[in-house]
Structure formats: C-alpha cells, structure tokens
Amino acid sequence: MYISLKKPDGIKSVKLKITCGNNRIPLLVLSPESGAKDAPGVLWIHGGGYITGMKEMVYMSRAVDLVKKFGAIVVSVGYRLAITNPYPAALDDCYAALLWMKEHARELNIRTDQLMVGGESAGGGLCAAVCMKARDSGDVKIAFQMPLYPMIDNFDTDSSADNHGRIWNTRRNHFGWKMYLRKSAKRKVSPYAAPAGQNDYSNLPPCYTFVGDGEPFYAETIAYTDNLKAAGVEAECDVYPTNIHAFDMLYPGLDASKAAIAGFNEHFRHAAEHYFAG
DSSP, rough: OOOOOSSSSEEEEEEEEEEHHHHHHHEEEEETTTSSSSSEEEEOOOOOOTTTOOOGGGHHHHHHHHHTTTEEEEEOOOOOOOSSTTTTHHHHHHHHHHHHHHHHHHTTTTTEEEEEEETTTTTHHHHHHHOOOOOHSOOOOHHHHHEEOOOOOSOOOOOTOOOOBBBBHHHHHHHHHHHHHHGGTTSOOOOOGGGGGSSSSTTTOOOEEEEEETTTHHHHHHHHHHHHHTTOOOEEEEEESSOTTTHHHHHHHHHHHHHHHHHHHHHHHHHHHHHHOO
C-alpha cells in the first residue's frame, strides 16, 4: 500500500480559508509551478466514507496528474466530517467552494466555462450531489464530472450487501451512512444526500468514472452512469478486476491501477478539449 500526503514536485500549493455561513472552510489550491492561464478549474473532493479524510489526500489522488500533465487548477476542500457534522454540512462546504471558484475564476486563472468536479468514494458521492445541486439551482454550470467509485446509495445493492472487499466493506459502509444521515440512514432521502435516489438525470454534466468489480460501490457506480446515459448525458464507466476500494490510490503499482490511471488521464484530456459549459 502506498500512502503519501506530501506535495508532489512540480506543483505549487496554497492554503486558505473561505466563509460559509458561520463556518470557515479550509481549501488547498494546487497549480503548476510553471503557472497557468485560462486553465480548467477542478473542485476535488476527498474520500473517507463521509467520516474521515482530509484535503491533503488530494496529493495521492488522480487530481495531481490534472495539474502536472494538463495544467489544471485544482481546489481541494476540507469539508466538515459526519462524525460531528452530519448531512448537509459536507455538501454545503463543497458547494460553497464551487461558488468561490466561480467568483474568483479570474484570480485563479481558470475558465468560467470549464469548471469541473471530481472526487473519490464519499468524495465521488459529494461530486454527484454538487452537480445535481448546481443543475437545479442554476448557480453555476459544471462542464464535467469525475465521481470515482462513488458512495451514492444509502441502501444495500447487489455489490454492497455482504461485501468483504479490502479497504471498504458492508460493515464500514453501513457505519458511514449512519453517521452521515443519522436516523435517515435507511430511509429514502434527498438525492443531494444520497445521489442514487435521483429520478431526473437530465442536463447533468458529462461524466467519467471507474470502479473495481469486487468492491462495494460497483453496482451503484454502474447504475449511475447507466441512468445518465438513459437521460441523454454522455457518461462512461471503466471496470477493473479488483475488490480493493480506491485501488488506484493505495496500490498504484497494480496492473489494474496503471490501466485506470492511464484511462482517467485520457478521458480528462478529451474533456479538457471538448467539454465547455458557458
């Protein structure tokens, strides 16, 4: 297993805080050391089952390549965790960070028509929820979404029920949802809380994701992209043979991880060249 929260070479990082109501939200802004202009702006949301994690996890995520290889500006948000702050705290923080990116696009050197959102696991779930809220509110138009192996369904699926995969499993999944939704953990809730409950997938941003076929979130990830495609939204999901959740981050040397990383980068390259939301 490979875990490093150290800033990679070739990247400049700036820490700051923004205000959301009575809360101060920490952000980590990553940019190429060589500078950027008119770059895609990516809100990246860390994983951790809604109950753990930190904004510095961006350093071990797919977002690093977006900065180093494609010159993107990435904003990693340190949202409030569900152990002490259940839904909607995390979503509110992430959405506030997205609005801040829009408002400060010129200072950040990002394009207002290429605001994108991505994240892994619970961060993928928040990515999907942020995209839904942005569509419904009309506050900001998102050009592309990257919810990697997202945690989006608070009910058991064919793959999350009785799952004994590595890193994440049924028991941990139940606990994460219980903390995030509290008494509503096994009830139908707003799609902003559990995006798998969405009934209208139209006009959401184009989507790319990937997932392992033996991990808990396999079924809900497939269902999410299938629902997007059925609604006429461009969406694609690559599947890799592994039961290791977040395999690309924790075991980047695996063949499946190398393939997933290469595929993700190629899909982002395509998005940066073709997806714009004015």
